[in-house]
Amino acid sequence: MLLGGPKAEGSLDTPMISNDMEEINQKIYKAFHDINSIFQGQFRILGADIHHSDQKQLLVLAMPFKITPNNVVQDEEIVSRDLKTDVRHPGVRSGYVIPGLIAFHFDVDLKRALASIGQVICASGKKYTLIGGMSGKNTDGGQMFEITNSGVKDPHPLYKFRLIYSFPNDPTHYFDNGCKFWQLNQNAQEKVQTETRKAGKLLFHLSGSIRKVYDALLAVMSKKSHCDAIELTLEGLKHIITFSDNCGHLSFVYNKLMDLKQSDSVDFAELLALCGLN
Structure with missing residues (x-):
């Protein structure tokens, strides 16, 4: 048959990731807690796969405060928004959530967390020395991050990701362009x-x-x-x-x-x- 395929390895509801990556994920989560990061317990990594060096993943930051979104401009399918809040937070300035500030503080804490981990020796026997931080902009202006194994020659990124944001009183997941937040319309x-x-x-x-x-x-x-x-x-x-x-x-x-x-x-x-x- 023209469009035939091999036997399935799982179901569409259960994506699989490598054991090494799961161990590294847990080390990173714990390190954010150990350094008392403002982001501890607030993020999860989607679609991580250690073998795909060109993979761009999404890291969801579950922000701990409520927001009031304001429409700024709608361009066809994209809605840009300012997000207002009345809380004190390093990512908030003059009552507005600033994506660039959040990215800056996340970058600082990511570097601190990775430095605190040292070398990771996984159950597979593989060794990883993790470094990371900001790595340029996405095509829409959103900040990209990378985490790399510096313990090998010619290292490729283990993670290449951007941040997306969720808030407790809003079901929307927001992207950002460096200055404002945006979402697709419904x-x-x-x-x-x-x-x-x-x-x-x-x-x-x-x-x-x-x-x-x-x-x-x-x-x-x-x-x-x-x-x-x-x-x-x-x-x-x-x-x-x-x-x-x-x-x-x-x-x-x-x-x-x-x-x-x-x-x-x-x-x-x-x-x-x-x-x-x-």
């Missing part, structure tokens, strides 16, 4: 969720690996916030192929889908039906 959010579910279903069928699908979709969406299911599938396949062995059948499918896209003859519902996924 219709755009629902569209992204729908298209991602469709692409994830097909990618899982093709690759048989939840971890690869999860990582691929995060990598694509960290670069492109607005993709339809076809583009997500193509870009996701490209990512999976890059980090897979024996992926000849995936390369074949990718080339076929590219041909169909270029001829403007891709019907995603038909693709799902062909795979028995409707």
